[in-house]
Amino acid sequence: MHDAAVQVLDLGVVLLNAEGKIEIVNRWISSHGRLSPSVVGMSLVEAFGDAIDPRLLQVVDDALNRGRSNRLSHAFHPMPLPLYPLRGAAIERIHQSIDVSALSSSAGRQCLLQIRDMSETIRREALLKLQARQLAEELARLKQAQEDLARHSLRFREMARLAPVGLFETDMQGRLTYCNDRGQELLGLNFPADLGSNWTSALAAEEAEAFHRRWKAATESATRLTEEFQISKGRDERWLRLEAGPIRDTNQVPVGFICTLMDVTELQQRAQRHEHRANHDNLTGLPNRGRFEQRLRAALAGAQSLSGELAIVYLDLDGFKAINDEHGHAAGDQVLQQVGTRLRKLLRAEDLVARLGGDEFAILFPEAPPEKDVNHLLSKLSQSISRPMTLALNGTHASVQVGCSMGVARFPRQGEGIDALLAQADRAMYEHKLSRKRTDDDISGFIDQLNGMKGRHA
Ligand SMILES: Nc1nc2c(ncn2[C@@H]2O[C@H](COP(=O)(O)OP(=O)(O)OP(=O)(O)O)[C@@H](O)[C@H]2O)c(=O)[nH]1
Structure with missing residues (x-):
């Protein structure tokens, strides 16, 4: 083994002779283990003290006496040797993975220990595990939110569908993107055939023209509009009250209108009757x-x-x-x-x-x-x-x-x-x-x- 090359390796190397005494120890081990330069000739326990994992001593013994190589994985035996490199102000025992190799030479059996610092890997693994857990939790939350949203959306859609008030939604041009059952009934529309058509086409021509101007002004300025207008379905004249308000995207840009429609024919007739009574003999x-x-x-x-x-x-x-x-x-x-x-x-x-x-x-x-x-x-x-x-x-x-x-x-x-x-x-x-x-x-x-x-x- 070329000593100079061994000294500069970025892993720890310890070579033990047949008696289990240290023959070579490189600089990585001396500095990480805070060893004195005179550990050559000592056993592992003499060099590192009692804080050594007995499992390591066992596999070293297996290598020297039975020629069996082994690996102490950081996953099962995280810190076999007391290695405390100085990293900034913090002193911590590092996680290691140790390859224990049984060697045979003319001098008899030898045991080579190659020690790798796994602390960073473990930190990364822990971080990855944490991130994976957080991701899984986030995904579960999202899935739950999605399910809640779908449930709410279904509930609201159903409520909107069955609402006694007409509800419809248009784009900025007044083209229908949604209309509930009552809205279709009030406007005499038929979905899905009328989806995408301009909702004012449901009005009588003479109503539509004046109304269209006001609707256009409201859509151009993206302002609320409240109107009462008459609509004739067959021979039945009805008064409808429209409340329309702009809907905006996340950038506050108006993208359409949400509208409610109420049949106010009875109210209109009552108001007309009151008005007539108040002003007539x-x-x-x-x-x-x-x-x-x-x-x-x-x-x-x-x-x-x-x-x-x-x-x-x-x-x-x-x-x-x-x-x-x-x-x-x-x-x-x-x-x-x-x-x-x-x-x-x-x-x-x-x-x-x-x-x-x-x-x-x-x-x-x-x-x-x-x-x-x-x-x-x-x-x-x-x-x-x-x-x-x-x-x-x-x-x-x-x-x-x-x-x-x-x-x-x-x-x-x-x-x-x-x-x-x-x-x-x-x-x-x-x-x-x-x-x-x-x-x-x-x-x-x-x-x-x-x-x-x-x-x-x-
Ligand atoms: N039937 C009926 N009578 C009313 C009504 N309102 C007022 N009167 C009556 O109308 C009468 C009006 O009186 P006058 O103006 O003197 O009637 P007139 O006989 O035409 O007399 P001159 O106006 O002076 O020519 C009164 O007797 C009121 O009681 C109503 O709604 N119905």
Whole structure:
């Protein structure tokens, strides 16, 4: 064995003679074992002390006496020799793997020990084992999460499918990527055939155009949209309420819309009924005083800004009380209804006829016809109202007749504000009524009317 080469090896080498005494020990062993240079001639126990693994002594004995080579693997006998290399400040006994070889030479049996430092391997193995365990745990967690996700996703999909509200999802162009059963029912869609089609194609053409503009604006700005719109399925008109909100990817880029749809037909109809009830007279179905003044205010604003003209007419029945007194309240009600119908019949759709209360009616001409046309129309209205009316009374019929007094006020000539116009129409109507009383009634009736009028104007 070439001593110089043995000295520089990066493993420990010990050569024992037939008596088990050290013949050669290299530098690696001396430094790792902290041995004195004079260990040559000593046994392993003399050189290394008691902290030596008896199994090593056993295999050395086997090599010298029975010529058997062996290996002490670090996996089973981690530290056979007390080797403590100085690594920084830390001192630790290193893990070793020792090849014990039985040699034969002219000098008799020898035993060669080759010792390798396995600490780093063990550290790496331990690290790898730890990493493998962590990986396995991570994989198990991921698998569990995946299963949970699949379960949740299934549950949510099922909940969405059975939800009583329409739910659908689109891309940024409005193309359907998902729609639950209720959504398909509300929009009249058929999946999977309609998957990928633009959901607004379900709307009626006239609805779709206006709606499309608002939808486009919402998608372009990626903002929420709340809309109520009408959809006709066959002959059935339904009101739907849409709530749409953008969905974004992890970079906050909008990628589509998630939308809910509710059938609000009942609510709409109820709201319309309430609105109608609040603004209309129960008996005649005509707009009431509140609605009349509201429409007059709007028409006045329009006429003021466009320098237009409008006219209003107050109309009060003459001789109405007598019908109530003679035939009863129900008969009076029928008269009011027939007056409403007759007035409505002679006027244009854009003219408003309202019942202000009692036997008082009012007409609004948002675009006033010339004065002579209004006068002509009022005389036609008066003639129509004065025609006899047939009333159905407890299985019999009665023919009755009423007259009417009317007063006109024109904007801007007779008043610029709403109060001035209303007052003017009222005044004109009572003047007309007085003049009719003067010509038609006897003096006592006229005095009664005057007294009544003072009360009203007070
Ligand atoms: N049937 C019925 N009568 C009503 C209703 N509202 C008010 N009246 C009655 O209508 C009558 C109106 O009285 P007047 O204005 O003096 O009736 P008139 O006989 O036409 O008298 P002038 O207006 O002075 O010509 C009153 O007797 C009220 O009680 C209603 O909804 N139905």
